[in-house]
Amino acid sequence: MVADEVLLELIHSELVSYAYTKAEEKEKDKKEVDFSSLEYAGFLSGYRMIERLTKDWPRFKDELETLKFICTDFWSAVYKKQIDNLRTNHQGVYVLQDNAFRFLNKISSGTQYLEHAPRYVAFTCGLLRGALANLGIVSLVTAEIQPMPAVKFHIEVKRS
């Protein structure tokens, strides 16, 4: 692996552990940990990144084409691979499946660390939301962790 690809993984895992300890300090008694700051960091990154990535592209025809761009070019730019599967019900719900999600790839793929996995997808949910928001699609992004390195991102487009 090229060195500069490792940097993203390292800074991301540091970001996660930092946000996690911060959130834990704030609400010791609660079981659920708040990932919203992580998600927001992702949102801002996605928002800024998309401005640059779409610079040399023709205008997108519709929503589906925009999502296709996210699955191929945007994902390649960030995760060096494409989304493995894109599904939609044509009513504003999209499911993006990544069979070997990069931030979970280095973790044992059994069920042992499953409870820690959600914190590694929060940033990416924000990243997707931010990218779509700047392209004019307001959405709600959630993640579902399938057997370990596989993640499904559910995008629910908000219609006004």
Next chain:
Amino acid sequence: MAVCIAVIGKENSPKYISCLKEDEELQLHYKVHTSLDIVEEKLSAPTKAAGDLRELYLGLLYSTEELKVFGYVTNTKIKFIIVVDSANSMLRDNEVRTMFRKLHTAYTDVVCNPFYIPGDKIESKKFDAVVKAIFQGN
């Protein structure tokens, strides 16, 4: 070459307007503002010439005896407007395209600045320098 350069945000609020001559400012602001209607029209038009419409560069929006207005819209719905002096008849389409591309590159740099809040006015020396270079025609 150019006499006025404007960057308009997603919801048609001005992010940046700069004019070459101060005494023509009011008239130029007005021209930029009216041209936004034509931008909207071009964007929402039924896809007759689909090939043309998908390009970011919108071409000539309108021209009067002394002015020509050109438009450009990014994928993220940011509009760039350049007003050019009509007396400069030698201006080629390609040169206008180059001006827009320079402007777009400068804009992406502004957005990537972590201290810039998207939606705010652009206050950047680097961006100013790019606009100045376009005014001077290079």
